[in-house]
Amino acid sequence: MIQAKNLVKRFNGNIAVNDVSLNVDKGNIFGLLGPNAAGKTTIIRMLCGIIKSDEGEVKINDMSADKAKSDFGYVAQHFGQYEELSVWENLKFYASMYGVHDEQHLLSLIERYELLPFKDKRAGLLSGGYQRRLALVCALAHDPKVLFLDEPTAGIDPVTRKLLWDDFYRLSTEGKTLFVTTHYMEEAQRCNQLAFLSAGKIVAEGTPDTIKEALGDVHVYSSQVSYHPDIHKALHDLPGMILVNQFGKELRIVVEPTLTQSILKDTMDSLACENCFMELTEPNLEDVFIALTQSRSEKQ
Secondary structure, X not given: OEEXXXXXXXXXXEEEXXXXXXXXXXXXXXXXXXXXXXXXXXXXXXXXXXXXXXXXXXXXXXXXXXXXXXXEEEEOOXXXXXXXXEXXXXXXXXXXXXXXXXXXXXXXXXXXXXXXXXXXXXXHHOOHHHHXXXXXXXXXXXXXXXXXXXXXXXXXXXXXXXXXXXXXXXXXHOOOEEEEEEOOHHHHHHOOEEEEEEOOEEEEEEOOOHHHHHHOOXXXXXXXXXXXXXXXXXXXXXXXXXXXXXXXXXXXXXXXXXXXXXXXXXXXXXXXXXXXOEEEEOOOHHHHHHHHHHHHHHHO
């Protein structure tokens, strides 16, 4: 449903997107993850035809982005509706741009996203969560086959985030294809397909389960130990160390196989003044994401 081949984008001579290729099947929820300034928004804008790529091509439903505009909806990272217009006026305006004037259909969208009590309220006076709902309603007004969602849940509360993701699943089961950019690991786990982006380049791609293999031949250890700056520094300095990540009272360590568990344990014991228990475990998405994006940023 969405194909991108060898996309390249430069700004003032700097490469923002570097030879990115993607393929998203119909009815899937695809997640593009990356740290800030990785190129996520640039890619989604190229896919939508908002900006032109310097190299490469985009196909949506086997058409160029320009010809496929009626087949997709776009929700921008920041609220893009007219703040001085009411919820209803915004929806009618965006629907009219696609020749949609069926008020019953538009009312059903407002009801679906619980906006009916705010129908006549100015969009600029809505809370952040309800502004996201309005943006989604406007993008769905013409019943598109594809939805591009640029960080659709950034800055909103967990309850609203869950409600939106429940609806994303529902839209997917209705046959729509969703392309979502995010930097939340929780949301990554919800997607059917994933790609990790770092410095404009795809560094890992697959399902949430298979992408955990992207680190290759590494060992991951977990230890229940509170944050200790001296331990972190000592571990970072060990040859073969890939990642040291504190997660509450869990310390997660990713290493090359040459860095043995006994060396790690001795290093920690010498600084923690206790017998640190450490177990071999499997990498999670956060391990993969941080290790891959961290390694590329350090090379820049």
